[in-house]
Amino acid sequence: MFPLTDSPKCVAFRSKRTGNYLRSVAFRSQEGKFFADQSSAGDGDNDVLASPYARFYLEPSKEHEGLIHVRCCYNNKYWVAKHDGDGSGCGHWIIGIVNEPDDDLSKPSCTLFQPVPLTDKDSNLSIRFLPPQHQTPSSESDMEKETPQEACYLLLGTGADQEKPVHEFTVLDLSQQLVLPKYVAFKGDNDKYLSARVIQRYNYLEFAATDIADPTVLNIIHPNYADGNIRVKSNHFDRFWRRSPNWIWADSPDTHSRNRDTLFRVVQLSGYIGLQNLGNYNFCKRLTADRKKNCLNAAVSSITEEAKIRVEEAVLSREIYNVEFNLSEAKIYGEKALSIPNVHSVNRTSEPNKKTLTLKYEETESKTWSSTVSMKIGVMAKFRAGIPIIANGKIEVSTEFSAEYEWGASIVKTTTQEVNYEAVVPPMTKVTLRAAVTQGSVDVPFSYTQRDVLVTGEVVTTRMDDGMFSGINNYNFNYETTEESIV
Template identity: 30%
Template sequence: MAGALPESIVIAITLNTGEYYVCRNVRNGLVQGGSKDLSGPEVKIQVERAEVDNDHVHLRFIHSNRYWQQRSASDSDIVAVLKEPDENKEKATCTLFKPRVESDVLFLNHAQTGRGVAFDHSRGFLSLNRSSVADPLRFVDAETLVKLPKHVAFKAVYNDCFLKAEYYRDHTVSFISGFPIDYRYFRFNSSDPDEVASGYEVVPMEDGHVMIKSDYYDKFWLQTNSWIEGANSDVATASNKSALFWPVKISDNVIVLKSAANHMFCKGLSLDNKNDCLNAHDPNMSKYTKLEVHELVTKRSIRNVRYRMEDARVHGEEAVVVDTVSFDNPTDHEVTVTDSVEYKTENSYSFTQGLSITSGVKVSMEAELPFIAKAGIEVHHEITGSFNWGHTKMESVTHTGSGSVPVPPKSKVIVDCVVTKGTCNIPYSYTQEDHSSTTGEIHRSDHVDGIYEGVSYYNFNFQVAETHSI
């Protein structure tokens, strides 16, 4: 059943050179196993339930707004070209697929042909099999993937303290060597996220894991006998599971971290003369494992917003009655009445980007606002000011619409003033400028993971609702 699939997924393909994630070839639209980055915007696929039945779905690449389809009746390659879904099962380019889910494995059959979707290893693309047999495609629920900010502090929910790099001196070994050993541990005992000992750099891996580097030690975390310590770079490497952690989102800015080495959750633990030190030995997401993520940024500005209009998508169009007027015709012949009506609507817009965590950083933006108009998507005006990622902003707009309507002789007509309400989604790139809360330095970076959504009203017209004799 279609309902067994998450709302958004990433599909993985295993090749001799490693694991790749399905994406769209920009040049020819082919659906290929071409990306190594699990968290990249180009690999996320929206699963849209069909309207014609409960058994089929549409698959749309979110960042390019293109739907999967067979290229043509004579070409069985799977491409992502159409911006609108097509549920006509008589057409070879129908965008409906029938999914079958077994755990984290997906089998797909094209609705129009019944043929199974398979991966062509010789060419690196998806295509339709000659039969109904479909290849197993491993998928990941995209909503479970967490993309963390780069510079952060971690605050324990259970004791309200930040995680701080702190040496632990072990005197027990001095009986053997004559000298104690200092271990680079991490302890939840700081009240200041901006001190250097509380700062960490998150380094994402292509498969969704992260490595975490202490600003104070200048060393990556390493799980050793369950304790997390700062380790030398020759040991704490991307190929060492003890240096890898899987983030799981709990709420807007709360996560837990699971060690890739022992599959246990990290928590603050008091044991072996260590108090509230970071340890990966909790099989459950208990209250001791929950971490608030604080981004080490005092303010952030977004500029150089560039919309990819070629990948814009218009959807959800519906008719809305904004006013009702009446016209009388006491004469013995039909007349055409032309009039203007002033009405108000509430346009809305929002900006999202690839980070999964909302950390409360003040963000200002300079950007133009595109909305759907009668002639297509047009830029209405520019905004400059503060905003929150993912939050919808409303703005009241006053319009003047005009139209004409025929009125029969000796009649009164009741006329609905009708407009179209529609939504546009547009990918965008941008430059992000961050002011560090620890060093005061300014960091600039370019990103391509933005999605803008605008809701507007357009296409004013008169529609006769009732006619009465007078």
């Protein structure tokens, strides 16, 4: 059984045949062929795995044990198996995408897959995806043969490679990785920032600074998404952190990640993190010893009070602009009809009466701009962007939002709406006004430009493509009137 928890697991898929990663791509001319192998040569791994296009979520079925949904990180859409054949039984299964998951195995729209675990000679876990309507081959050797069973597997590839089966994937579990911002400051349990200090002629890191604007507190995170570890570079010393012997010095000029004393694993806890050095597998803590006071030391096997570290972005100001929504990748989901109380008018006279019928209902709108990969911590941003809404069954970008905004915060607004309807009520008749409105949710991926002013005064401008807008609004307001004789 492929190991899954009840919550979605963020993963990346690496082809065993090519060594490359799967990435979401929309082929406009080929319905259903949405995924492509992407190069992962050398240091390119980080660029690929840092992208929302190469990340997917495995969601266990709530109705069928052992089956999963696969959701794209980039646009929150789900994989669905589509048969790429002529109806004769020949052809291959390919991947399409749909807006919502479907657990009904009897429907072509079912989005469930059966992950088939494979273990190679090195005990590395790999999987194949099999549409659950088909039986699993009896053994791994059967899977390797060119048999009619081949047609049951998903076909993945691009260009000239499109018709070659790419079945087996090594799964990289990214769900436990905390993607820290690039420019950070660390604060200890003594409420002081970790700052670069020369002590006894060595580059120590001491919890001593009181102001995040102090240029000695700036550190730069260098992640390795393939294994989940990070390296940390002191901006002041222009050197990477290194354990020696257990003190953490910022003195390493190495540009590679082969020295385990320069590698750290981030453990996320509520409100703070722990930093585990991979040289001795101890957590870093604030330590006073050997004539050093409140310096960073890889000293403890668990996250003690002195090992609790808070992370803040070393950013004085931020602006997010040039937001471009990818409406072709947007999805509408969770649509439901909201009922509105009926309004009546009764005419008990012998003459027609003109009446104004007023419908009242509450309308709730919600909007959130966030990131699917990168993390932004506690920095209010000057933000300009449009607001996607559902209108007439499609997604439109309405008026622009411009304000100081906390990234990832939901802006919820509830208003009371009134609709007046002029009705002529015939004699001895009851007129009833009925109305309904649809409420739906929308997810729209977007790209944006982020301009940061760091604590050093340096301005860093970055173009990013991991934005996700999530919103809720009402639309499709409809009403009707009926007449009923009261005679």
